[in-house]
Amino acid sequence: MPNMSLLMWNIVADENMPLVKELFAEFGGEPTRIKRLSGRCITPKNLYNTDILLVRSITQVNQALLKGSPVRFVGTATIGTDHIDLDYLSQQGIEFSSAPGSNAQGVAEYVLTSIAYWAEKRNIDLSEIKVGIIGAGNVGSRVAKVLESLGIDYLLNDPPLEAAGDSRSFVSLKEINQCDVITCHVPFLASGQYSTYHLIDDAFLEDMPEYALIINSSRGAVLDNVAAYEIKHAGKKIDYTLDVWEGEPKVNLKLMEQSLIATPHIAGYSQEGKTRGTYQLYQALNQWHGLENAISLDELLPQAPKWHWDGNLKGLYQSIKPYYDIEADDHRMRQVGANVEQKFDLLRKTYPQRLEFLDTL
Numbered sequence: 538m539p540n541m542s543l544l545m546w547n548i549v550a551d552e553n554m555p556l557v558k559e560l561f562a563e564f565g566g567e568p569t570r571i572k573r574l575s576g577r578c579i580t581p582k583n584l585y586n587t588d589i590l591l592v593r594s595i596t597q598v599n600q601a602l603l604k605g606s607p608v609r610f611v612g613t614a615t616i617g618t619d620h621i622d623l624d625y626l627s628q629q630g631i632e633f634s635s636a637p638g639s640n641a642q643g644v645a646e647y648v649l650t651s652i653a654y655w656a657e658k659r660n661i662d663l664s665e666i667k668v669g670i671i672g673a674g675n676v677g678s679r680v681a682k683v684l685e686s687l688g689i690d691y692l693l694n695d696p697p698l699e700a701a702g703d704s705r706s707f708v709s710l711k712e713i714n715q716c717d718v719i720t721c722h723v724p725f726l727a728s729g730q731y732s733t734y735h736l737i738d739d740a741f742l743e744d745m746p747e748y749a750l751i752i753n754s755s756r757g758a759v760l761d762n763v764a765a766y767e768i769k770h771a772g773k774k775i776d777y778t779l780d781v782w783e784g785e786p787k788v789n790l791k792l793m794e795q796s797l798i799a800t801p802h803i804a805g806y807s808q809e810g811k812t813r814g815t816y817q818l819y820q821a822l823n824q825w826h827g828l829e830n831a832i833s834l835d836e837l838l839p840q841a842p843k844w845h846w847d848g849n850l851k852g853l854y855q856s857i858k859p860y861y862d863i864e865a866d867d868h869r870m871r872q873v874g875a876n877v878e879q880k881f882d883l884l885r886k887t888y889p890q891r892l893e894f895l896d897t898l
């Protein structure tokens with residue numbers, strides 16, 4: 538339980554998190570002090586009097602950052618939590634919240650658009666393909682729902698959910714390996730029974746059929762980036778849509794050049810996804826403090842024009858393009874060329890407004 542006698546909360550928040558002022562300028566009827574910092578530059582010195590720390594995926598939150606600070610609440614406006622030492626937070630009794638599902642729709646739309654683009658480029662009939670979805674949580678399920686609504690076939694792989702008795706039908710990774718499109722939606726798990734480190738490795742790539750597409754919008758190290766480059770360099774006909782990179786902000790430039798679509802970790806960057814991310818932290822903080830939400834999510838969400846599909850899979854990409862131009866995202870990244878490591882954060886910070894176009898929520 539927080540100290541209710543504390544009159545003014547000190548908040549440090551990532552400078553790229555929207556709506557922080559609107560949602561956190563006042564808390565429990567009292568004003569707060571908010572400091573905005575670049576996510577990669579938050580140091581222990583910045584936190585000496587901080588009660589609440591609000592981050593995104595680029596801030597490593599661990600003992601090295603928090604030791605000796607008064608931080609009592611950590612929130613990340615992201616789905617992934619691999620940048621947070623959850624054991625340390627729990628040992629220290631620090632309250633924690635992430636934003637599960639917040640940007641799942643944005644990622645699903647990124648995946649659909651990638652598939653549509655690939656089909657147009659390679660002259661592929663989408664009614665004849667099978668998409669293999671690895672990880673059937675919030676994002677993977679959303680991708681499945683979108684594909685189903687368009688009549689595109691898919692298979693699901695998720696050993697943890699299967700073991701837990703999820704009633705959907707799952708297949709092995711071996712079976713996924715033979716799909717025409719493989720899309721990864723797993724968390725980054727460095728070790729353990731369900732480790733996802735290099736889940737897509739050289740053996741997996743070797744066994745895949747030619748002319749397949751791999752989409753990675755989960756975490757960079759789920760795909761062995763060196764193996765991916767080498768197998769294509771050696772002549773295998775395979776396509777990549779890559780939003781995440783091993784060792785970001787570093788990017789394997791040769792792999793970027795080979796990719797059909799290359800983007801700087803923006804798959805989930807819809808306006809709505811970012812809004813939901815911050816809002817979920819606001820809800821969590823209110824709940825922790827026993828307060829009602831004074832602001833509703835609906836007040837903050839933009840009204841976006843929705844896409845109407847004519848039922849023709851053949852023209853899918855051209856009909857999506859006015860709503861989401863993934864080639865423009867690819868172009869922004871490619872045009873910085875060899876400077877991509879230096880520009881990676883800037884590309885993300887200055888990402889143009891993107892609205893969700895599918896009515897599948």
Ligand SMILES: NC(=O)C1=CN([C@@H]2O[C@H](COP(=O)(O)OP(=O)(O)OC[C@H]3O[C@@H](n4cnc5c(N)ncnc54)[C@H](O)[C@@H]3O)[C@@H](O)[C@H]2O)C=CC1
Pocket residue numbers: 616617618637638640641644671672673674675676677694695696697698722723724725726731732733736754755756780781802803804805806
């Ligand atoms: N590129 C981007 O902008 C974004 C990337 N992400 C990434 O996507 C990941 C997935 O997001 P959600 O679906 O919301 O997470 P989630 O936690 O809802 O689902 C992840 C699923 O992966 C499954 N899984 C775990 N280990 C597995 C393994 N070895 N093989 C197959 N399945 C496994 C889990 O059982 C779970 O069902 C996040 O952890 C994050 O890293 C999420 C949002 C945006």
Ligand SMILES: O=C(O)C(=O)[C@H](O)COP(=O)(O)O
Pocket residue numbers: 553592593594595614615616617618640802805806
């Ligand atoms: O939610 C996640 O997980 C993500 O990967 C985020 O969408 C990444 O965005 P930032 O937190 O790095 O802005």
